[in-house]
Amino acid sequence: MTTAAPARRGLAARAGDWWFVAAPAERLAALRIVVGLYATLDLLVRLRLLLGYAHLHAADFKPVGVVGLVVRAPLPPGLAEAIVVAALGLAVLFTLGLLHRALAPLFALALLWVTSYRNSWGMVFHTENLEVLHVAILALAPAADAWSLDARRRGRRGADAPPADGRHGWALRAVTAVTVITYVLAGVAKLRMAGWAWIDGEQLRNQIAFDNLRRAVMGVPPSPLAVPLLESPWLFSALAALTMVVEVGAPLAMVHRRIAAAWAVTAWSFHVGVLALMHIAFPYPLLGVAYASLFRLERPVGWVGRRAAGAARRLTSRRGRPAPARSADR
Amino acid sequence: MHPRLVGAVVSVVAIVATASPVLRRPARDDSFPLSTYPMFAFSRPLKQTFEYAIGYTDAGERRTIRPRHVANAEVMQAIMTFASAVRRRAVPELCDRIAARVAADPALADVTTVQIVRGTHDALAFLVHGERGPERQLATCAVPRPGAR
Incomplete structure (x- = not known):
């Protein structure tokens, strides 16, 4: 008993050390920038669609999640639209890292509301879940300790740049864990609803056929790749097996950086396949943002930032330079 | 609050909340953003x-x-x-x-x-x-x- 207790303490301490691994502030900041930029562009590109939900027929309103906890009927259209616009503004501030401790949680709440409201009309989509969960974690983490307007202000006051620390590491681990869990849940849902028979591929083929049929009937072109492939059932067996490996094997991504990279590429390929065969886009993973926490993101983001800063400096110095004197004989 | 305590609380809440749909029925009890992810699990006849x-x-x-x-x-x-x-x-x-x-x-x-x-x-x-x-x-x-x- 006396030997087991230190061993248990040792295990708990090792788990704690692993979870709170020292990570540079720039890595977490880079993740905030990438996720924030994605959220900003996502809200901007889909602004018209998101504003349109304020005008759908009230009878079709079927609130889910946080919306169901707050309201039983649709919001007045003006208010619903104002929240979408506010979320867009807060997304910009989140990306820039301004007043992060106060405004980032507000952004997380606004994004949660806007996306939940969008899902409250009888159809629960699955394209925004990870984005919302990642923003929530980053909003409560010190993700603006570097590369932010907050950090710039602290620097002007003479504060040192923060060192690598466990307070940056846990947030990266949590974002990765949430990603991994969502994939495992998708695998578990298949096993609970269809069992291991799902791997024979018939159900996947039928789902792809069904999805393309509905699109075609509604005048939206079906996938040109899916239509010829539907007559090759063996292919869907391979795709189903690969899907299950990606989903149930997702926790391996937390074990080692190289395994994480391999898993991210495989999971990304799965979403490319869904896009090619069903014309269903999951932009968050397709653009790689869902897997960004698995990588040393500060390197590419820092490189882009330095290039952008250099270009901005060149531009301002060119503007500040006096215009060349005109020759008298011209 | 100590930063490590904040990290521990946020991590536990995020993980437990995200994993909690495993206790629900995948097809009937889907929600947002805490989903059961049933999208490709339904049995569909041709x-x-x-x-x-x-x-x-x-x-x-x-x-x-x-x-x-x-x-x-x-x-x-x-x-x-x-x-x-x-x-x-x-x-x-x-x-x-x-x-x-x-x-x-x-x-x-x-x-x-x-x-x-x-x-x-x-x-x-x-x-x-x-x-x-x-x-x-x-x-x-x-x-x-x-x-x-």
Whole structure:
């Protein structure tokens, strides 16, 4: 008993050390920038669609999640639209890292509301879940300790740049864990609803056929790749097996950086396949943002930032330079 | 609060909340953003029955009614809007709403009638060979045009 207790303490301490691994502030900041930029562009590109939900027929309103906890009927259209616009503004501030401790949680709440409201009309989509969960974690983490307007202000006051620390590491681990869990849940849902028979591929083929049929009937072109492939059932067996490996094997991504990279590429390929065969886009993973926490993101983001800063400096110095004197004989 | 304590609390809450849908029934208890992710787990026969709308010209020519005429640009939102109208026995009202949107679309200027139908199609036969299955009419309504009698 006396030997087991230190061993248990040792295990708990090792788990704690692993979870709170020292990570540079720039890595977490880079993740905030990438996720924030994605959220900003996502809200901007889909602004018209998101504003349109304020005008759908009230009878079709079927609130889910946080919306169901707050309201039983649709919001007045003006208010619903104002929240979408506010979320867009807060997304910009989140990306820039301004007043992060106060405004980032507000952004997380606004994004949660806007996306939940969008899902409250009888159809629960699955394209925004990870984005919302990642923003929530980053909003409560010190993700603006570097590369932010907050950090710039602290620097002007003479504060040192923060060192690598466990307070940056846990947030990266949590974002990765949430990603991994969502994939495992998708695998578990298949096993609970269809069992291991799902791997024979018939159900996947039928789902792809069904999805393309509905699109075609509604005048939206079906996938040109899916239509010829539907007559090759063996292919869907391979795709189903690969899907299950990606989903149930997702926790391996937390074990080692190289395994994480391999898993991210495989999971990304799965979403490319869904896009090619069903014309269903999951932009968050397709653009790689869902897997960004698995990588040393500060390197590419820092490189882009330095290039952008250099270009901005060149531009301002060119503007500040006096215009060349005109020759008298011209 | 100590940063490590904040990290521990946020991590535990995020992980437990995200994993909690495993305790729910995947097909029936989906939610957002804490989802059971049932999207590709449903058993689908190749022959499917669902509701949609068709436009007709005076000459009886068929025109496709797109998702944006039903709800918005999302195909699935349109499918769910039809299903909801059937459940609520409100198909004629939905037909009128679609007809009003069709009237505002110059690309469908020749459409005079909208029908909501329940079609049963074999996905492979439809997609590969272009064979349409039987359709049963649920509601018909006229497209409101200024000056039309």
